[in-house]
Amino acid sequence: MSEGSSRNQSLMIAVIAIGFVFAIRLFYLQVIDTSYVDFANANSKKILTIHPNRGLVYDRNNKLIAFNDNFYDLMISYPFNLKNFDTSGFCEILGIPKTDFIKRLKKADKTVYRGSAVFYKNLEQNKYAALQERMYDYERFYIDVKTDRKYKTTAGAHVLGYIGEISKKQLEAQDEENYYSKGDFVGLTGIEKYYEKELRGKKGEEVILVDSRGRQQGNYSKGKYDKQPIAGQKVSTTLDLTLQEYAEKLMQNKMGSVVAIEPSTGEILALISSPSYNPDDLSIRNKRKNYGRLLTDPTKPLFNRAVTAAYPPGSVFKLLNGLIGLEEGVIYPETTYPCYRGFNIGHLHVACHPHPQNLDLRGAVANSCNAYFCNTFREILENPKYKSTREAYTHWKDFMLQFGLASKLGSDINFESKGNIPSPEFYDKMHNGKWGFSRLISLSIGQGEILITPLQMANVISTIANRGYYYTPHCIRMVDDRPAIPKKFKEKHKIKIQRQHFETVVEGMAMTLINGTAARTGIDGIEICGKTGTVQNPHGKNHSVFMCFAPKDNPKIAIACIVENAGYGATWAAPVANLMIEKYIRRDTISSKPEMEKRLFEAYILPKPKPIDTIRIKYIKDSTRKVKNDSAERNRKNKNNPTGNLPLNRDLVLNKDEREENN
Amino acid sequence: MREKKIIDTNTFDWPIILIYLVMVLFGWFNIYSASWNESTGTIFDLTKNYGKQFLFICISAFIAIFWLFLDYKIFNLFSYGVYGILVALVVSVFVLGKEVAGNKNWIPIGSFNLQPAEFAKYGVSLALAKFLGTPDARLKDKNTLRIALAIFLIPMALILIQKDTGSALVFLSFTLVLYREGLSGIWFIMALCAIIIFILTLYFGSIWVSGIFAAVALLFYIFSSRRKYLTWPVLLVTIAVVGFSSSINLIMDNVLKDHQKKRILVTFGLLEDLKKEGYNVHQSKIAIGSGGLIGKGFLQGTQTKLRYVPEQHTDFIFCTIGEEWGWLGTMVILILFVTLIGRVYYLAERQKNRYNRIYAYCVGSILLFHFTINIGMTIGLVPVIGIPLPFFSYGGSSLIGFTVLLFTLIRLDATRSTEMSTLKDMY
Incomplete structure (x- = not known):
């Protein structure tokens, strides 16, 4: 018996020992080692991001421009694992035959990305609703809700910009906040990019429980840890949508750009780069379809000419030379210079067109006399006040810089170019240090090495309208209906030129539309001050340029317009600008010049496109078959549709008026 | 009554x-x-x-x-x-x-x-x-x-x-x-020894276990004062240990099924197989470990509720x-x-x-x-x-x-x- 009870004891000890070992092990697992809590969270809690609605974009008159549109992609999780799957019921909801189901499945299998693939893109609303109800039956499928942009207009693409999936580079470069994660949509260009922080809102979070098979099982703690998303702010732009749309219509089938600014504030009323594209073409859903086509289009619709293209300004530059001449005291409003059908210096001859003789500054502006401004520029450069031409040039350039030339203006439109006003060093190099007026003569009339963007041009005319100051052009007006203009747009930039000199030049500009180069293009009852320009273009026909503002006193709008390869400033650019002025000032009243409007609407002044083969070599040399197919298709379309946007085999078409004038 | x-x-x-x-x-x-x-x-x-x-x-x-x-x-x-x-x-x-x-x-x-x-x-x-x-x-x-x-x-x-x-x-x-x-306790001691040898072999391999055991047995034999009586026992035990240790791989590969072998290896931390044979235990440890001192409360467990632990x-x-x-x-x-x-x-x-x-x-x-x-x-x-x-x-x-x-x-x-x-x- 004693042996038995000792064995009983050893069994008892074993029981207690096992209990003890378990107790210690459990203490370690449950109390000491906290990593299991993290494991458990990683296991079962999934943080779902709820994307906020992007802020809406409005125009200055509170007209909606851009809004949001949800779309639903039906996704399938990998591995597909569709055993015992109710295929026929599923196909019925989607309205697809079984063969299509298999086809889509095969395609999805090839396109799996991060554990899932798109099975059905952009679900129709009724199918979405029907599917939503039965989603629980379709374990391997889920619906991905995405927010896309939609637009109330086809205009303003270059200002609005577009959104798209954030790039790897952007993800890496983002600030400490680390707001973005892969797959997020972000403003890539235009206002969407510049005001991204205002528009994006704040993401929300939903902590949900996920079971071992990846199915969602409701919110954790009944949503106690969820965060509601905050919708993006409403951004009111300075654009006047009516004006923008009208101007785009005027500029259709022409290459060039128009920038309209409210001089007193620097607000951009309209910004057109033509040819343009429908903003909807680059929405998330449409981008894939259209981007390649837009990129390879020889008329470069994606290129924002209004801020990126820089042109020699042509005759409009005379205004600046006149102003500087007055300020430097080398000419007076009453100064006259003779015009011998041009200007002669040495063997150089700058031709001029026929106009009345003995013009003073005002008349010279109105008639755009080349000889007058060659003389003026000569006086500026050979000003005895300065020791050398070089020094005089430097001072002249300084004035130009004050107007915001040769540097980015710093507006909120992206892809701004600097333009160019050559430095004295540039000429030193070019002419081996020896240079004088005769070398720079083309600068007197806005030709030569100087380059100005349409935005800069509009800013110059806005400055003149203001008689000597400007606000940096911008297109932000209000955020959430409260003025929210960044400080830099409220800074007044003053030009060190006396106001009276501006008045003189303005008087000349007013005469331009009465009896000057742009006579007959004006609008009855609106006092428009303008200046024409015809920019010599070594590559083809002259560019037609016009800049103007109206009314003369308390100007409401200043416009710079450039139509490429079109001819005289007065023929194309001036009517465009003047009709816009009427539209802006008179709003809904019918144009006093319907025939002028009609002529513009119908005109087709796109340059002769390069033959398709050249395009192919230039753009598609190394690219994929897909792009080749695109261009082939485009070619086919154009054969069938001669009125299409892109007549590849058509000669430059000008209307009768234009041909006569060119002769 | x-x-x-x-x-x-x-x-x-x-x-x-x-x-x-x-x-x-x-x-x-x-x-x-x-x-x-x-x-x-x-x-x-x-x-x-x-x-x-x-x-x-x-x-x-x-x-x-x-x-x-x-x-x-x-x-x-x-x-x-x-x-x-x-x-x-x-x-x-x-x-x-x-x-x-x-x-x-x-x-x-x-x-x-x-x-x-x-x-x-x-x-x-x-x-x-x-x-x-x-x-x-x-x-x-x-x-x-x-x-x-x-x-x-x-x-x-x-x-x-x-x-x-x-x-x-x-x-x-x-x-x-x-x-x-009344069954002799020696059987249990032998079973315990077998388990220890088994585990040691899993960790260090049969060559080391056999070698070291043989070396220790030899030293014990040489320095023992009662060598005469110990020749056979020491020899037999050594042969048994070496034989058992060497045959463990054979047993693991041929006698046990693959999943059984893996489960053993997982238990001793010699195999990380969180997807299959190690999954149960890993998830089980997570569920228990995440309970902490006082637990998540009745009906509040997430791991078991969401079926992370099979056979829960x-x-x-x-x-x-x-x-x-x-x-x-x-x-x-x-x-x-x-x-x-x-x-x-x-x-x-x-x-x-x-x-x-x-x-x-x-x-x-x-x-x-x-x-x-x-x-x-x-x-x-x-x-x-x-x-x-x-x-x-x-x-x-x-x-x-x-x-x-x-x-x-x-x-x-x-x-x-x-x-x-x-x-x-x-x-």
Whole structure:
């Protein structure tokens, strides 16, 4: 018996020992080692991001421009694992035959990305609703809700910009906040990019429980840890949508750009780069379809000419030379210079067109006399006040810089170019240090090495309208209906030129539309001050340029317009600008010049496109078959549709008026 | 008045009955919690596991009460008969068996499945008690030992053939009974040594283990003063150790199935297989570990609720307890089991006749084995062997089987003082 009870004891000890070992092990697992809590969270809690609605974009008159549109992609999780799957019921909801189901499945299998693939893109609303109800039956499928942009207009693409999936580079470069994660949509260009922080809102979070098979099982703690998303702010732009749309219509089938600014504030009323594209073409859903086509289009619709293209300004530059001449005291409003059908210096001859003789500054502006401004520029450069031409040039350039030339203006439109006003060093190099007026003569009339963007041009005319100051052009007006203009747009930039000199030049500009180069293009009852320009273009026909503002006193709008390869400033650019002025000032009243409007609407002044083969070599040399197919298709379309946007085999078409004038 | 004495409830061992009730009810709540989700109805929903478990509890309660009022002599009388029937039931699985999860060890009865392996333990306990309970049975007698071994090794082998390794291994717990009844402890020491050599070999490889053991044996032999007597023993032990160690790889690769081999390797941290064989244990440890000190609260466990732990309402029910009730909860469970098993062993030792004592040791050892293996596997100390946690795990066969096992003991124990004389008459 004693042996038995000792064995009983050893069994008892074993029981207690096992209990003890378990107790210690459990203490370690449950109390000491906290990593299991993290494991458990990683296991079962999934943080779902709820994307906020992007802020809406409005125009200055509170007209909606851009809004949001949800779309639903039906996704399938990998591995597909569709055993015992109710295929026929599923196909019925989607309205697809079984063969299509298999086809889509095969395609999805090839396109799996991060554990899932798109099975059905952009679900129709009724199918979405029907599917939503039965989603629980379709374990391997889920619906991905995405927010896309939609637009109330086809205009303003270059200002609005577009959104798209954030790039790897952007993800890496983002600030400490680390707001973005892969797959997020972000403003890539235009206002969407510049005001991204205002528009994006704040993401929300939903902590949900996920079971071992990846199915969602409701919110954790009944949503106690969820965060509601905050919708993006409403951004009111300075654009006047009516004006923008009208101007785009005027500029259709022409290459060039128009920038309209409210001089007193620097607000951009309209910004057109033509040819343009429908903003909807680059929405998330449409981008894939259209981007390649837009990129390879020889008329470069994606290129924002209004801020990126820089042109020699042509005759409009005379205004600046006149102003500087007055300020430097080398000419007076009453100064006259003779015009011998041009200007002669040495063997150089700058031709001029026929106009009345003995013009003073005002008349010279109105008639755009080349000889007058060659003389003026000569006086500026050979000003005895300065020791050398070089020094005089430097001072002249300084004035130009004050107007915001040769540097980015710093507006909120992206892809701004600097333009160019050559430095004295540039000429030193070019002419081996020896240079004088005769070398720079083309600068007197806005030709030569100087380059100005349409935005800069509009800013110059806005400055003149203001008689000597400007606000940096911008297109932000209000955020959430409260003025929210960044400080830099409220800074007044003053030009060190006396106001009276501006008045003189303005008087000349007013005469331009009465009896000057742009006579007959004006609008009855609106006092428009303008200046024409015809920019010599070594590559083809002259560019037609016009800049103007109206009314003369308390100007409401200043416009710079450039139509490429079109001819005289007065023929194309001036009517465009003047009709816009009427539209802006008179709003809904019918144009006093319907025939002028009609002529513009119908005109087709796109340059002769390069033959398709050249395009192919230039753009598609190394690219994929897909792009080749695109261009082939485009070619086919154009054969069938001669009125299409892109007549590849058509000669430059000008209307009768234009041909006569060119002769 | 004599009749009244038979049903004298004071003779029942109430502590065990109390522990039984607590365990069964707590187990039921945990099964409910393991199956719970937002749309779960009442705990009595008979279409769900917890509802069925309620049914099983009712049946068990009925059987328990019925058993308490049975004539105690019946057990002794029908020991071999019950054993025969239950072993036959195990055999019938070969014919009637229904395949569940690849294994054929269930007999379908209506919408329920009967697992004969859970009842065979009872038959073996009765038969072993009856056989070793005869006054002239001595384990030192080779023949007696052989028969005793055969009593539990036969059903064990049958169940092993049915591929229910877990249930089969439970029969090894009867070796503890044999130990109590006089089987030499050397066997257990040898088994322990074998396990240690096994583990060492897994970690360091058979060459190192064999080499070092041989070297130590050689040194021991050289420096031993009684070298003369030790030549053969040392040589034999060394050969045995080296042979065993060298054959472990062979056993692992050829005798064990791939999943069994992997489960062993996972337990000793030699294989990380979180997706398959290591998944259960990993998820089980996460569920238990994330419970912390006081747990997440009843119905608040995320891991078990979201089905990260497979078999969470049956073999891995301990996870639900660990997750929702924390360390305090698991301590309560440990204390309950240690107390229950300790109490059974205590009762065993106070029995006045051998039949009762041996039967009690069978009950205690079966519970000990289940407790050790089941909880050990959920916390990663023992390779995964699929056996239920007595009174907690979902399952009618398991619950009813353990109830019958335990209440037979309570009934037998109740006769301890009053019926001494009658029993003495029998032998």
